[in-house]
Amino acid sequence: MAHRGRSRFDALLGGALLVAMVLALYMALLQAPREATMGDLQRIFYFHVAAAIAGLTAFAVNFLASLLYVVRKERRWDNLAVSSAEIGVVLFTIVLITGPIWAKPVWFVWWTWSPRLTSSLILWMLYVAYLLVRNYVGDADRRAMMSAVFGIVAFVDAPIVWFSIRWWRDLHPGPMLETGGLSPAMRPAFLVCIVAFQLLLVYLIRRRMFLETAREDLEWIERQAELRH
Amino acid sequence: MLAKIWAVYQKDLLLELRTKDSINAMLFFGVVVLVIFNFALEPMRDSIHAAVPGVLWVAFAFAGTLGLNRMFATEKENSCLQGLLMLPTDRGILYIGKMLAASTFMLVTEVVIFVLSLVFFNLSVGSEIPWLFLVFLVGTLGFTAVGTLLSAISANTRMREVLLPLILFPVILPILINAVEATGIILNSSDYGALKLPLTIMAVFTIVFGTLAYLFFEYVLEE
Amino acid sequence: MDTMNYLFAAYTSIWIVLAVYLYSIHAREKKLRAEVGRLKEMLGRK
Numbered sequence: 001m002a003h004r005g006r007s008r009f010d011a012l013l014g015g016a017l018l019v020a021m022v023l024a025l026y027m028a029l030l031q032a033p034r035e036a037t038m039g040d041l042q043r044i045f046y047f048h049v050a051a052a053i054a055g056l057t058a059f060a061v062n063f064l065a066s067l068l069y070v071v072r073k074e075r076r077w078d079n080l081a082v083s084s085a086e087i088g089v090v091l092f093t094i095v096l097i098t099g100p101i102w103a104k105p106v107w108f109v110w111w112t113w114s115p116r117l118t119s120s121l122i123l124w125m126l127y128v129a130y131l132l133v134r135n136y137v138g139d140a141d142r143r144a145m146m147s148a149v150f151g152i153v154a155f156v157d158a159p160i161v162w163f164s165i166r167w168w169r170d171l172h173p174g175p176m177l178e179t180g181g182l183s184p185a186m187r188p189a190f191l192v193c194i195v196a197f198q199l200l201l202v203y204l205i206r207r208r209m210f211l212e213t214a215r216e217d218l219e220w221i222e223r224q225a226e227l228r229h
Numbered sequence: 230m231l232a233k234i235w236a237v238y239q240k241d242l243l244l245e246l247r248t249k250d251s252i253n254a255m256l257f258f259g260v261v262v263l264v265i266f267n268f269a270l271e272p273m274r275d276s277i278h279a280a281v282p283g284v285l286w287v288a289f290a291f292a293g294t295l296g297l298n299r300m301f302a303t304e305k306e307n308s309c310l311q312g313l314l315m316l317p318t319d320r321g322i323l324y325i326g327k328m329l330a331a332s333t334f335m336l337v338t339e340v341v342i343f344v345l346s347l348v349f350f351n352l353s354v355g356s357e358i359p360w361l362f363l364v365f366l367v368g369t370l371g372f373t374a375v376g377t378l379l380s381a382i383s384a385n386t387r388m389r390e391v392l393l394p395l396i397l398f399p400v401i402l403p404i405l406i407n408a409v410e411a412t413g414i415i416l417n418s419s420d421y422g423a424l425k426l427p428l429t430i431m432a433v434f435t436i437v438f439g440t441l442a443y444l445f446f447e448y449v450l451e452e
Numbered sequence: 453m454d455t456m457n458y459l460f461a462a463y464t465s466i467w468i469v470l471a472v473y474l475y476s477i478h479a480r481e482k483k484l485r486a487e488v489g490r491l492k493e494m495l496g497r498k
Contacts, residue, residue, distance in 0.1 A: 029463075041455050044462040051466070070448060090473045094466050101462040105455060125399040132395055136386035146382045149445045150396065153375065156441060157400050160434055164403035167426060168410060204473075211477055214484055221491065 010206060017199045024050075024196035027189035035186075044102040046193040051094040052120065054197035058088030059127065059155060061205070066151035069144055075216065078144035081151055083208035085130050087201060092124040115166040122161050126154040140219070233318050237326025238333075244303070245334065251299040252334055255292040259342040262288040263349055281350050282412035286405055288342050289365075290372070293335045294394050297376045300331055301384035310450070320447035324377060328442070331373040339365050352416070360415045360424070367428055368408035371435040375400055378442035381449045407431045 028046035035042035065081035068074075099117055100110040111117065133150050137143035182190060245251055266284040270277055304310040313323060343361070347354065354361070376397055383393040398405075407427035414423050 025463075029459075039455055040459050043459055047463065047466055070445070087473075090469060094469050097465045097469065098462045101458055101465065105458045122399055122402055129396040129399055132392060133382060133386065136388050136392055138387065142385055145448050146385050149378070149449055150382055152445065153378065153400060153438070153441065156437060157375075157403070160403045160430070160437070164406045164430055167430070168406050200470075207477060211480055211484070215480075218484060218487055218491075225491075 013199070013203055013206070017196070017203050020192070020196035020199050024189075024193045027192050032189035033183070033185045038106055041102060041105055044098055046189055047197075048095060048098040048102060049190070050193035050197040051091045051098070053194055054201045055088045055091035055095060055123075057198065058084045058091060058201055058205070059123070059158070062088060062127075062130075062151050063155035066148040066155075069148040070152070073145075075140075075144065076213075078148065079209050079212040079216070080205070081144075081148060082131075082134060083205045083212060085127050085151065086208060087204045089124060089127045089131065090204075091197075091201070092120060092127070095120055096124060113169070115162070115169045118165045118169075119158075119162045122165070123158055126157060126161075130154055140216070230322065233322045234326045234329070237313075237323055238329050241300075241327060241330035242333065245330075250303070251296045252337065254299070255296050255334065255338045256341055258295055259288045259292040259338055260345060262291055263342065263346055267349055277350060278352070278417060279413070281346065281352065282409045282416060284350075285343065285346055285412060286368070286409050288346075289335065289339050289369070289408075290398070290401070290405060291394075292338045292342070293331075293369070293372050293376065294397060296331055296334045296338070297373070297380040297397070298383075298390050298393050300327060300377070301380055302389070305384060314450060320450055321443040323450070324443055324446040328370075328373050328377040328439070331377055332369050335369045335373060336365060339369065354416070357415050360421065361412065364408060364411040364415065364424070364428070367431045367435065368404055368411075371404040371408075371431050371438070372401055374435045374442060375438040378438070378446060378449065381446065385449065403434050404431055407434075 024046070028043050032043065032046065034040060061084040062081050065077045065084060069077035069081060099120070103112065103117075104110050130147060130150055134143055134147045137146050263284065266280075266287070270280055270284070273280065301310070304313065314320075316323075343365075346352065379397050379400065380393055383389045383396060386392050407430045411424055411427040411431075414420060414427075
């Protein structure tokens with residue numbers, strides 16, 4: 001049972017992910033040039049931003065899956081939705097941990113209420129809330145529908161949160177801390193890291209979906225067995 | 230359609246007027262928040278006026294959450310929801326009626342809390358009142374637009390009363406930011422032109438989530 | 453050298469988070485497998 005649905009594609013994906021991650025680590029830590037002002041610290045940027053982009057992708061996938069569930073009411077869309085939301089939260093946890101570690105030596109504070117940091121935190125909270133909704137609904141169909149509607153609300157909310165915080169920050173200017181452009185020599189490393197994290201996202205979503213499907217099959221079998229007695 | 234909305238609205242209002250369950254709790258909770266903040270902000274007594282908009286909206290939001298929680302709790306307790314769902318009408322109508330009723334309770338609470346805060350924080354207002362009311366109105370509509378939908382969602386869960394604030398506050402953040410900002414502009418400066426941006430964002434929020442909730446309300450009410 | 457510590461902390465924390473998540477998936481898979489085993493046993497007995 002554990003090996004059902006694990007095809008050649010998954011083997012290939014796992015291999016590609018491994019190669020991409022090793023390459024990404026090498027490029028981020030060694031190949032990319034040392035940044036002039038921040039020095040080696042700037043190397044946090046590559047994985048930090050790549051994780052954020054992959055996290056945003058995960059939330060977009062959750063949005064599409066939620067919409068599809070509401071329209072089609074097919075269980076696989078709910079499986080995709082929960083998998084992508086959970087992994088998005090994991091990726092944003094990485095973003096929220098590496099952010100302060102980067103901020104402390106560069107800006108001498110762990111946390112600043114800058115638009116990006118604040119929005120990331122709110123986004124993380126929105127999808128933790130999504131997982132909470134799932135956690136507290138017993139019936140599977142109802143759980144799928146409630147969370148699908150909440151997933152749609154959360155994703156629509158995200159840009160409004162971003163603009164509100166941005167504008168609010170403009171009114172109360174703190175130190176301008178966001179990094180500017182990336183020098184061309186750093187671009188290859190950045191691109192490789194983005195690709196590596198997208199592969200990681202696909203890999204994790206497949207793995208998590210597989211788990212969810214198996215869990216659901218088992219639940220179904222147990223229900224059938226109960227009905228028969 | 231308007232008659233149907235009015236019927237749902239009136240039903241909720243009547244029910245509340247008869248029992249006064251929610252509104253009493255909301256008011257008292259609002260007052261408690263005001264008093265607590267008065268102590269919490271003691272160290273910055275001299276600049277307390279800058280904190281008033283934030284205190285007010287925290288009180289409004291907490292009181293509002295209390296009201297939203299009760300809204301579906303009473304329906305569930307007496308299986309009134311089944312009855313409502315049997316009505317041959319669009320579920321969206323139900324949403325609008327309930328959302329307007331929730332807004333009414335919240336606005337009444339807000340007015341009382343605001344008057345009390347004038348006393349507690351030694352404020353005086355005059356010509357600002359219509360502007361303040363506009364901000365309270367738009368902020369409240371935004372709050373209940375998404376709050377009514379999320380309240381219906383949390384009514385479907387175990388731990389409903391606990392869950393609602395957890396899922397509502399992250400979503401409602403844009404309303405809180407802009408409402409606090411707008412209230413601050415009115416109370417602490419007289420540059421009313423600066424109100425345009427927060428009011429616009431709140432209005433966009435209200436329209437976007439009002440539409441979304443209107444469309445999706447039937448899905449969260451099933452059964 | 454202090455810089456290197458922060459860099460090290462950042463990259464380590466990334467792998468720790470990922471490892472914890474992979475472990476949580478693994479633990480849930482194990483629980484399912486145990487459940488399947490239990491079902492098998494039940495069916496075999498009858």
